[in-house]
Amino acid sequence: MTLQTVLLVAAALFSVGLYGALSQQVLVMIMMGLELMINGLLLAAGAFWWFLNPTPTGQVLLLVILAAMTVEMAMGFAVATLVHRHRRSDMTDDATELAG
Amino acid sequence: MPDTAGDDGLGPIWVLPLVVVAILLALAAAGLDGALRARSSGRSALSGSASPLAEVARLLVQRRRRTLNRDPVLHQVGILGLPLVALLMLTVVPIGDRPVLDLPVGVVWFNALDVVVWAVVWLAGWAPNSDFALIGGYRFLALAMAYELPLMFALTAPAVAAGSLRLTGVVAAQGGWWFAVWMPVAFAVYLLGVAGFAVWGPLSAPMGADLAGGVLVETSGPDRLLLLGGRYLLLVAGAAFAVPMFLGGGGGPLLPAWLWVVVKTAAVLAALVLLRRRLPTLRPDRFLEVGWVVLLPAALVQLLVVAIVVGTSGGDS
Amino acid sequence: MTDVLFWSLSVVAVVAGVTVFVVDSMARATYALAVSFVAVGATLVLVGSDYLGAVTVLMMVMEMAVMAVYMVMFMGMNPALMPMSMVHDKRLAIAVSVAVFVLLSAGVLAVPWPSRRGVPAVDPTTELGRDLMGDHMLVMMGVSVVMVATIVAGLVLALHRGRYQRFGDDLRTRSGHPRHGGGR
Numbered sequence: 001m002t003l004q005t006v007l008l009v010a011a012a013l014f015s016v017g018l019y020g021a022l023s024q025q026v027l028v029m030i031m032m033g034l035e036l037m038i039n040g041l042l043l044a045a046g047a048f049w050w051f052l053n054p055t056p057t058g059q060v061l062l063l064v065i066l067a068a069m070t071v072e073m074a075m076g077f078a079v080a081t082l083v084h085r086h087r088r089s090d091m092t093d094d095a096t097e098l099a100g
Numbered sequence: 101m102p103d104t105a106g107d108d109g110l111g112p113i114w115v116l117p118l119v120v121v122a123i124l125l126a127l128a129a130a131g132l133d134g135a136l137r138a139r140s141s142g143r144s145a146l147s148g149s150a151s152p153l154a155e156v157a158r159l160l161v162q163r164r165r166r167t168l169n170r171d172p173v174l175h176q177v178g179i180l181g182l183p184l185v186a187l188l189m190l191t192v193v194p195i196g197d198r199p200v201l202d203l204p205v206g207v208v209w210f211n212a213l214d215v216v217v218w219a220v221v222w223l224a225g226w227a228p229n230s231d232f233a234l235i236g237g238y239r240f241l242a243l244a245m246a247y248e249l250p251l252m253f254a255l256t257a258p259a260v261a262a263g264s265l266r267l268t269g270v271v272a273a274q275g276g277w278w279f280a281v282w283m284p285v286a287f288a289v290y291l292l293g294v295a296g297f298a299v300w301g302p303l304s305a306p307m308g309a310d311l312a313g314g315v316l317v318e319t320s321g322p323d324r325l326l327l328l329g330g331r332y333l334l335l336v337a338g339a340a341f342a343v344p345m346f347l348g349g350g351g352g353p354l355l356p357a358w359l360w361v362v363v364k365t366a367a368v369l370a371a372l373v374l375l376r377r378r379l380p381t382l383r384p385d386r387f388l389e390v391g392w393v394v395l396l397p398a399a400l401v402q403l404l405v406v407a408i409v410v411g412t413s414g415g416d417s
Numbered sequence: 418m419t420d421v422l423f424w425s426l427s428v429v430a431v432v433a434g435v436t437v438f439v440v441d442s443m444a445r446a447t448y449a450l451a452v453s454f455v456a457v458g459a460t461l462v463l464v465g466s467d468y469l470g471a472v473t474v475l476m477m478v479m480e481m482a483v484m485a486v487y488m489v490m491f492m493g494m495n496p497a498l499m500p501m502s503m504v505h506d507k508r509l510a511i512a513v514s515v516a517v518f519v520l521l522s523a524g525v526l527a528v529p530w531p532s533r534r535g536v537p538a539v540d541p542t543t544e545l546g547r548d549l550m551g552d553h554m555l556v557m558m559g560v561s562v563v564m565v566a567t568i569v570a571g572l573v574l575a576l577h578r579g580r581y582q583r584f585g586d587d588l589r590t591r592s593g594h595p596r597h598g599g600g601r
Contacts, residue, residue, distance in 0.1 A: 001423040015518035023510035050464035054537035056548035078574035212475035218482040
């Protein structure tokens, strides 16, 4: 386990998530892609902290990433609910216009 | 590799005795519950106390029913999850003066595991492809939304007072007053949380009789035994975890520390079983409001009080 | 030992991540993602962040439990596997993500990473707490304000009825009709 190997795993997670976020049509599936990308970021940040500069400050960054994840999920669910209520659909292709 | 994991725990050899004691306690709790039920319906308490053994034997030989279009993989996860989570919770409870696994973040470990119960119960409800079971799963998530945050803050209070997330540290901080004595609100909220993740008593709506058993409805045979037994094991784990968190761990006169832990666990367990028959089952939608409007602020005020006490008495920093 | 653990966790994390977009069941996809998060949480514990690893598991399992509810709510599928292909621009997406992976790994392997400065604290959790309540108090306060704003904004977006529907214009009457939030 070295910095490079952990970062490679993180890059793999990020790329898989990117594929999902780009290719999925369902809003909730896109969010899962985004989550997976942030998952990779989290792992990379943890690796940087441990292998480069293990001071407390580095862990604060991980905490911020976790917070960003929750915000993304909460807002994603709220928007998905709103879109679903207004258009009876959860597909992004049906929500290309912003006008209600 | 950090040198923090499993510093001076008892080690994995002690998992087996832990499992045996936990199962015995779970059977005792089921026996007490059976005795109370028998007495309230006019039969002898003794015959009722043996009913769990008969039930175990019956479920072991019962045939499994399979529903159409179920998801077998996720069903297995849901069934095996409950007892597994309970045993993992027990690994951080100090037996005597040391737990099997002395994690530096034992409190968070317990908290993470009781969140895993969310997934497990929902999967057990979802996988059989049955309406009542799925509604049971949804009810559980609704209840969990209401009890989880108060429970988190109730777990935070002893950790703040002790200045440690390590269970042995929390026990060591209770040389004087037990935490249950001077943080009663946190203790009460914690016990309600235990009832929540064990799907027990007032929070048993996900497995309620009005849903013909809810999450349990389509599960039969040994699978049902694991679900029912998992509930009791979760109750045991919750009671056992209350001992280091709120009841001074193994502290007490005369008896050895490990015996005190068992005695205190049994006492909390008995209290939970006795209280169950006194309390009505709460409706999930109503409990949501109670959880967010009453329990959460109460737990936060309790945390504030604890923080002020720790801050003014010097604390550890 | 650590290496074996790390590699098995990595395989679990990546395979579960791929599984999310391969399986034919909403519930399986959601909980595959949860497994991926648990594996990353465990890896974080391996690299010394005990607390953050545990919190990752805690938060993400909770989120995935909620996610599964949304999945079923929007898509209404039964647990049996249903053929499900709701993708667009699949080939382009694969090309882009593979390119990104190649780019990232080239960077990872090419950059001369500096050697480690300093040693980790004996108890990183305590140090993190002191840092958050000391030098980085601003981060903590910022995060908490954002969290509160998220709760409010989420409710505003998602609610279709508020307390005026439940309690009337004067917020005193109790509607008896369940549709209007009464009957409680």
